[in-house]
Amino acid sequence: MENEKKLNLGERLLMFNELLLLGVLIVIALLITIGEPKFISILNLKNIIRDSSQILIAGIGMTMLLIAGDVDLSIGSLIAFSTVVFMDVVNKTNNFWFGLLAVLALGAFVGLINGIVVSKFKVNALIGTIAMMMILRGSVYLYSMASIQNFHHLDIFTAFGNGYFGPFPVPVVLMVVLFAGFYIVINKTVFGRRLYATGGNMKAARISGIRTSKLRIQTFVMSSTLAALSGAILCSRMNSGQPNSGNGYELTVIAGVILGGTSLEGGKGTLIGTLLGVLIMRVINNGIILLQWNQDLQIVFSGFVIILAVFLDNKRQAAKAKIITT
C-alpha cells in the first residue's frame, strides 16, 4: 500500500485494467451513440452481444492458452472445418446432436495434436499452430470444395445460432454458462493456478512438480473444443457449412484477448478482461458501419487498438515492477 502511493495517477489507473477497459468501452459507446442513436437500440445491443458471444467462446480458450504461455493460430481454419463437418453430419444423420458431437470431437482431436506437437515435440506454438492452420485449411477443401447446404432444416439446428432462451439469444446463454464455468476453473481451482504458474515461469513450474506438458495439452484440447463449438454456432447462423469461412478469425480473437490485458508472454490475463476486450473490438466495428464510415477503418482501428493495448500492458508491468522494487 505504501509502495502504491509512489505511483502517479496514470500508473494507478493502469493497475485497474478491467475498470480502465470498462471506461474505454463506455466512452466509445457514448461517442457512437451521439453519432447514431440507434446504437443503443435493443436490436443493435442484442446483435453485438450475439456476435461477441461467438468470438468470446473461442476467446475463453485463447485466454487460457496465452496465460499458459502458448498461442493457437489454427482456430480460424478449425472453425471453417467445423462448419463443414457440422452441416455434413447433420445432413447425413438428420440429427443435430450427432453433428455437435462430431464437431466437438474434431476440436478435441485437433487440440490434442496441437498440444502434443507443442509440448512433447517442442515445436514453437506459433509455428506448430500455423502448420495446423495450413493442414486444416487444405483438409477442409479436400473434404468439400463447395459449401454444404442445410437439407433437413431441423428447428434445433436453426435455434442453436439464431434462437432465444426467453429474451436472450442462445449463443449468449451458452457463452454465459461457459464463461462462468471457466471463470471458476481459472480463478478458483488448482488447474487455474498451475496455468498461471506455467505461463509465468515454465521451468519453475516444472521444478515445483507441475506436469506442464500434460497441462498444456489439456489447455490446447479445451481451447480447440471451444473454437469448434464457436464454428458450430457460426454454421447455424450461416445455415450452411462454408469451407471459406473463418478467415482471419484467429486474429480477431487474439486481438480481443490481448486488448483485455492478457500478456503474450504468459502468466497474466483474466476472462473479464477478455470479455471487455472483445466487446470493445465489436463495438468499434459495429459503430463504423452504423456511422457509415469507410469499412476499411475497422482493420485500421483494430491495429491501433492492439498497439495501444500492448503499450498499456508494458506500462502496467513497469508500474508493477516499481511497486516491487521500491
Place this chain on the structure above:
Amino acid sequence: MKKGKFFLMLMVIGLIISPALVFAGGETDSAAGSSDLPKKIGYVTNYATHEWYQNVIKGMQDRCDELGIELEVLDANLDMAKEVAMVEDLMARGVDALIVTPVDAAGTVALVKKAKMEGIPMVLEGNRVDGMEVLVAICDYDAGYKGGLETGKIAAKMGISPKVLAVDLPALNACVLRVDGFMDGIKVNAPDAVLVHRVDGKGSKDEALQVSTDALTQDSDINVIYGCNDNSSLGAYQAFKAAGLNEDELIICGTGLEGLAAVYALQEIPAYMVEAAMLPEKNGLTCVDAAVSLYRGEELPEHIVSATIALTKDTWENLYGIDADGKRYPKWDAINALETEAQCTKY
C-alpha cells in the same frame, strides 16, 4: 560395282530428300494444326476452391471431352508467383494452348508476352490484361443491371419503394460494377429506389452475415438485398432472418448462380426472387472454344462476352437441372441459345 554405285546413289538421294520430307511433313503437321484441334490445353485458375471456378472448370472439361482434347488444370490459389511458375511449367511441357485466370492483371502481362514469344495461344478468363490477345469474361455491369431490372419489375408489381442493402466487395472492380449496374437497372422500373447501405461483405458468407447484421440494425426498413455474389446475398439474408424482420416485403437478388447454394435459395427462400446468373459452365466452354480458335489462327474479337441472364423462381429451371445425386447440370441447348452483348456497357 554397279550395284554399289546404285546403293550409293540411293543413299545420296535419300540424304537429300529426307530433310525435305521431314520439313514437308512438318509443314503438313503445321497446316493440319491450323485446321485441327489442339491436343492439350492447360488452364491455370486463380482460386479453384471457389464454386464459380469449379463450374468454370466443369464447363471446360465438358467441352474438352466433347472435342477429344486433354485438359490440365492447375490452381494458383491467389498466389501470383505460383501462377507464373505454373504457366511457365505448362509452356515448358508443350501444351498447345493456354487459358489463364489472372491472379493479378499487372503480374500477368509478362506471361502474355512470353506466350506470344513462344507462339502459344493464350486466352485470358475474367480479367483484362495489357497486350492480351483474347479475353473471355462476362459483362459485370450488365449482369448487375439485368438483376436490377428484374428486381425493379417485381418491386413495382408488389408496390414497394426499394430501399436497398448492397453487399459489395470493393476490392474487386467487377463487384463494384455489378452493384452500380444493379442500382441503375432497378431504377428503370422503380425510380424511387434508394441505395441505403453499401457494405463490404468481402465475398464470404460469414463476413456478409456480420456486416449486414450491423447495417440492418441501423436501417431495419430495408426491403431489397443485393449481393455481388451468392455468398453475399445469402449471408445478408441470414442476418435479415436473425433480426426477425418482415420477409413478406423483402426481395433478394443474388449474383452468380455459382453453385448449388443459389439454386436452393431460389427453390426454398420465398424472398429470394432474382438471380443475376453468370453461367460459369458457359464461361468455361467459351474459353475452350476461344483457345481452339486461336490455335487454328482464326481472328477473334479482343473481348468475347460470356452470357449472363437474370433468372427467377420460374425461369432458372430453363437453364439448369438437378440430377439424382443432388448435383446441378447445365441444359446446354438453352444456355448456348442465349444472346450475349456485343460489348459491355461499362468496364
